[in-house]
Amino acid sequence: MNKENLENKITDATSRLITMASDFCWNTLSKNCYYILSEIDETIGKILFEKNKIRKKVNEVKTPKHLEEITQDLALLYTNLYDINFYIYKATKDKTIIEIKYFLKTSHTKDFYETIKNNDSMWHCKVAIPPYLSSIGKPIKEKKKFDVNWQLGGIRYEWNLFLYRFKYYLYKTRKGFTNF
Known part of the structure; x- marks a missing residue:
């Protein structure tokens, strides 16, 4: 080459x-x-x-x-x-x-x-692709665009990650999983 x-x-x-x-x-x-x-x-x-x-x-x-x-x-x-x-x-x-x-x-x-x-x-x-865009127990219906700089951190990333973790917590408690 x-x-x-x-x-x-x-x-x-x-x-x-x-x-x-x-x-x-x-x-x-x-x-x-x-x-x-x-x-x-x-x-x-x-x-x-x-x-x-x-x-x-x-x-x-x-x-x-x-x-x-x-x-x-x-x-x-x-x-x-x-x-x-x-x-x-x-x-x-x-x-x-x-x-x-x-x-x-x-x-x-x-x-x-x-x-x-x-x-x-x-x-x-x-x-x-940021972890907060993965589906929580259900298929993703729409493609959401995200910040290409998400791996560098920042307020938007931390907020989206917090929301993702909160939704994950709610999903697990609704399904009856207590050890996660």
Whole structure:
């Protein structure tokens, strides 16, 4: 994979991610994109809330990079990349910061590495959906749009999470579940 092809793949993935996020989120997403790189570390916390706190703390100290710079960084890793995931980390009207999370082939077990060492990298675009949008005992009838920045916290997120937990509590008490 040459640098030009890698840059095109990153541009295509970015475009798909912004289109996908626009369908789910009410935010106006800027096409002025910057990037940060993160290695997927499966040893960090098992609980979603714990992972998000750690992720936010680590990402806040990173300096977002332009497409050309991130292409150079990924080019150095490319032959060892197993999985590449694009997420929107933070979005404002002026810029969108995209987190590129990657998983290395060498992070797998020795036996599995032997089966994947010559495989091309897998590319994914993902939009994280807040926990308060999950259904509580019933199917979701309508798609609600949400803030793309929900993982960064804030008053709106805390309020929606409080309402979700309260509805969950009511659901459990109506169904007769007392141990939860």
